[in-house]
Amino acid sequence: GGSHVVKEWQSRGVRVGSTTGYTRQMLAPVLIQAAQQGFQPDASVCPDEVGAGRPAPWMLVKNAQLLDVYPPKTCVKIGDTVVDIEEGRNAGMWTIGLTRTGNLVGLDSEQWAQLPAATKEVQLSRAKRILLDAGADYVAEDLASCNQVLAKIERHLRNGI
Numbered sequence: 001g002g003s004h005v006v007k008e009w010q011s012r013g014v015r016v017g018s019t020t021g022y023t024r025q026m027l028a029p030v031l032i033q034a035a036q037q038g039f040q041p042d043a044s045v046c047p048d049e050v051g052a053g054r055p056a057p058w059m060l061v062k063n064a065q066l067l068d069v070y071p072p073k074t075c076v077k078i079g080d081t082v083v084d085i086e087e088g089r090n091a092g093m094w095t096i097g098l099t100r101t102g103n104l105v106g107l108d109s110e111q112w113a114q115l116p117a118a119t120k121e122v123q124l125s126r127a128k129r130i131l132l133d134a135g136a137d138y139v140a141e142d143l144a145s146c147n148q149v150l151a152k153i154e155r156h157l158r159n160g161i
Helices: 003-011 024-036 058-067 082-090 109-113 117-133 146-158
Strands: 017-019 043-045 076-079 094-098 138-140
Touching (some): 003 146, 058 082, 076 146, 082 094, 082 117, 138 146
16 A cells, blocks of 8 residues: 555655564564565554554654654654554654555455445544544645645644644
């Protein structure tokens, strides 16, 4: 899916950390598989390493520490569930909720392509509403669509917002 997008971010100096519900033991083979598909986060943190999972902020805080990035308002949490958004808010980070490619829609690109436009719109606006209600600063359909949002956030940071 979005591994080419993440690679492009990393080539621009964006540091990418990952959080999961998995234990380190469960995550290890997943990271190997992800790397074979081109996704290699610069850091990853599991709940068992910080004492709590989402929506607690500790996995994000540990990622920021591992990546040497601060303050939290210079970080962005991207996720596709309500607890992802809560985790980002609890860590004091910007949050972007993923709609089309996320859990709230839950279809692969082929299934999505076969939906009538009206159904797509209903699904997207439902996912968008749920994520915004959870407190997401922004929503985007997929990782590639986050580029525009990240540019907005960079402008806000430059302007001291």
